[in-house]
Amino acid sequence: MSETDEGGRRGRTRExxxxxxxxxxxxxxxxxxxxxxxxxxxxxxxxxFYSNFSSKEELFFALLAREHERQLGAMGQRMQEAVPRLAADPLDVDAVTQSVLEVLQKNHGGRRWCLVQHEFAALALRDAAIGAAYAANRAGMIREVTALVEAAVGSLGLRFTADAELIVDTCAWIYEGALTSGLIAGRTLEQIDASVTTPIAVLLLGATAPA
Amino acid sequence: MSETDEGGRRGRTRExxxxxxxxxxxxxxxxxxxxxxxxxxxxxxxxxFYSNFSSKEELFFALLAREHERQLGAMGQRMQEAVPRLAADPLDVDAVTQSVLEVLQKNHGGRRWCLVQHEFAALALRDAAIGAAYAANRAGMIREVTALVEAAVGSLGLRFTADAELIVDTCAWIYEGALTSGLIAGRTLEQIDASVTTPIAVLLLGATAPA
Structure with a gap:
C-alpha cells in the first residue's frame, strides 16, 4: 500500500x-x-482509537476544530453574498439585522452540537488543562471570525470604534446564550435565529463608525 | 412549640x-x-430532605430563586446609586460603561455558582420537564431585571427602541458567556467584569434613545 493510501485510510478512521x-x-x-x-x-x-487520539478530550478537540472549519467556511461564503447588499446604506439597522440573519442562520451545529459543546465546557470549567486547551481553541476561532468581520466592515467604509475581537467574542456569547436558553425553553432554531439578530445588529452598529 | 417556631425551624432546615x-x-x-x-x-x-424537597432538582430551583433574589436586591441598590450620576450626560459611552461596571461587579455568585449553574443548564438541555421549569425561572428573572432597567432608563429621559426584555436577556447572555469563557481561560472575576462592561454599554446605548 502506498503512503498516500495509508494516509487516506488513517484519515477515514479518524473521521x-x-x-x-x-x-x-x-x-x-x-x-x-x-x-x-x-x-x-x-x-x-x-x-x-489510541493510534489516532490520546484521549476522548483530544478527540473532542478534533471535533471542535472540524466544526469550526465548517462554520468559518459557511460564514465566509454567506458574508460574501450578504455584505455587498449593505453598501447602499451600511448604517441602516433593519438592513444590518437582515444581513446578520443571512450570515448566522443555520450556521450552528444544531441541538445535539449545542448539547455536546455545553457539556464539554462544563468539563473545561472543572479541569485547568482542558480549560487552557478549550480557551486557546476558542480564542483562535474568534480571531479568525474577527478577520472576516473586520474585512466586511472595512469593505463598507466603516471601522470598529471598540476592540473588534471583544465585539466578535460578544456576538458569540450572545449567539451561544440565545441558542442554549432557546433550546432549553423549547424554541425552534428558526425562532432563535430570528430573535438574536436584532441585538447583534444593534451591537455591531454601536461599535462601528464611518472610517 | 408554636406554629411560628415550627415554621422557623423548618425554614432553617431548608436553608x-x-x-x-x-x-x-x-x-x-x-x-x-x-x-x-x-x-x-x-x-x-x-x-x-423529602419533607422539604421532592428531588435534588427542586432543591436546585430553590437555590436558584434564592440567588436571583440576592442578585436582584444588589442590582436594585447599585442602580439607585449609579444611575443618578448619569443624568448629566446619559448618552456618554464612558459614563455608561462605568455605571454598568458599578452595577454588575461582584454581582454574580462567583466561580462555584457559575459551575453549578452551567452544569444544571446541561441537565435542562437533556430533560424537557427540567428545561421548562428552568426556562420559566429564567424568564421571571429577566422580567424583574427588565422592570429595574426600564425604570432606570426612564428616569434618565430615555426609552428602549428595541424590545427591552430581549435587550436585558442579551445582557445576561453576554455576562454569562463572558463569565464562563473567562473562568475557563483562567481570568479573574475582576478582569471579566472589566471586559464585559464596554459591549453591554454599547448595546444599551444602541437600543435606547431620548424619550
Missing part, C-alpha cells in the same frame, strides 16, 4: 471515530461516554 | 439543606450528586 464519538457524546453525555463506548460505536479497536 | 447541597453540587458535580450525599453533608435524614 469515523469522530462521527461515532459525536453521536455517543450527544446520546449518553460527554462526561459519561467512555473510550470503550466510542470504539464500539465506531466499530474500531482500542488500538485504532 | 441548611440548600447550603450543603450547593457545596456538594460544586464539589462533585450536579449530575453526580445524590440525595444521600446532600443529606450526609447537611447532617439530615432522607426524611428531613
Amino acid at each position: 469515523r471515530l469522530m462521527d461515532a464519538a459525536f453521536e455517543v457524546f450527544a446520546d449518553v453525555g460527554v462526561q459519561a461516554a467512555s473510550v470503550e463506548q466510542l470504539c464500539e460505536a465506531a466499530g474500531f479497536s482500542r488500538g485504532a | 441548611r439543606l440548600m447550603d450543603a447541597a450547593f457545596e456538594v453540587f460544586a464539589d462533585v458535580g450536579v449530575q453526580a450528586a445524590s440525595v444521600e450525599q446532600l443529606c450526609e453533608a447537611a447532617g439530615f435524614s432522607r426524611g428531613a
Whole structure:
C-alpha cells in the first residue's frame, strides 16, 4: 500500500471515530461516554482509537476544530453574498439585522452540537488543562471570525470604534446564550435565529463608525 | 412549640439543606450528586430532605430563586446609586460603561455558582420537564431585571427602541458567556467584569434613545 493510501485510510478512521464519538457524546453525555463506548460505536479497536487520539478530550478537540472549519467556511461564503447588499446604506439597522440573519442562520451545529459543546465546557470549567486547551481553541476561532468581520466592515467604509475581537467574542456569547436558553425553553432554531439578530445588529452598529 | 417556631425551624432546615447541597453540587458535580450525599453533608435524614424537597432538582430551583433574589436586591441598590450620576450626560459611552461596571461587579455568585449553574443548564438541555421549569425561572428573572432597567432608563429621559426584555436577556447572555469563557481561560472575576462592561454599554446605548 502506498503512503498516500495509508494516509487516506488513517484519515477515514479518524473521521469515523469522530462521527461515532459525536453521536455517543450527544446520546449518553460527554462526561459519561467512555473510550470503550466510542470504539464500539465506531466499530474500531482500542488500538485504532489510541493510534489516532490520546484521549476522548483530544478527540473532542478534533471535533471542535472540524466544526469550526465548517462554520468559518459557511460564514465566509454567506458574508460574501450578504455584505455587498449593505453598501447602499451600511448604517441602516433593519438592513444590518437582515444581513446578520443571512450570515448566522443555520450556521450552528444544531441541538445535539449545542448539547455536546455545553457539556464539554462544563468539563473545561472543572479541569485547568482542558480549560487552557478549550480557551486557546476558542480564542483562535474568534480571531479568525474577527478577520472576516473586520474585512466586511472595512469593505463598507466603516471601522470598529471598540476592540473588534471583544465585539466578535460578544456576538458569540450572545449567539451561544440565545441558542442554549432557546433550546432549553423549547424554541425552534428558526425562532432563535430570528430573535438574536436584532441585538447583534444593534451591537455591531454601536461599535462601528464611518472610517 | 408554636406554629411560628415550627415554621422557623423548618425554614432553617431548608436553608441548611440548600447550603450543603450547593457545596456538594460544586464539589462533585450536579449530575453526580445524590440525595444521600446532600443529606450526609447537611447532617439530615432522607426524611428531613423529602419533607422539604421532592428531588435534588427542586432543591436546585430553590437555590436558584434564592440567588436571583440576592442578585436582584444588589442590582436594585447599585442602580439607585449609579444611575443618578448619569443624568448629566446619559448618552456618554464612558459614563455608561462605568455605571454598568458599578452595577454588575461582584454581582454574580462567583466561580462555584457559575459551575453549578452551567452544569444544571446541561441537565435542562437533556430533560424537557427540567428545561421548562428552568426556562420559566429564567424568564421571571429577566422580567424583574427588565422592570429595574426600564425604570432606570426612564428616569434618565430615555426609552428602549428595541424590545427591552430581549435587550436585558442579551445582557445576561453576554455576562454569562463572558463569565464562563473567562473562568475557563483562567481570568479573574475582576478582569471579566472589566471586559464585559464596554459591549453591554454599547448595546444599551444602541437600543435606547431620548424619550
